[in-house]
Amino acid sequence: xxxxxxxxxxxxxxxxxxxxxxxxxxxxxxxxxxxxxxSVQHLNWQRLTGVILITAQVFLIRKA
Numbered sequence: 001x002x003x004x005x006x007x008x009x010x011x012x013x014x015x016x017x018x019x020x021x022x023x024x025x026x027x028x029x030x031x032x033x034x035x036x037x038x039s040v041q042h043l044n045w046q047r048l049t050g051v052i053l054i055t056a057q058v059f060l061i062r063k064a
Contacts, residue, residue, distance in 0.1 A: 010061075013061055017058045021054045024050070024051060028047060
């Protein structure tokens with residue numbers, strides 16, 4: 001039973017992590033260019049580091 005629960009958690013994480021990464025990247029793009037009336041916030045190293053770490057997380061989850 002525990003193996004089934006762990007498998008389900010891994011499957012859900014494998015589906016949600018790319019979705020979260022895509023939303024974050026799109027939000028950075030929209031913030032940088034001020035799309036849809038949002039205030040412009042230029043890309044800085046902290047935000048870029050966050051995107052890199054989330055993207056690395058996606059690759060690690062997919063590889064496991």
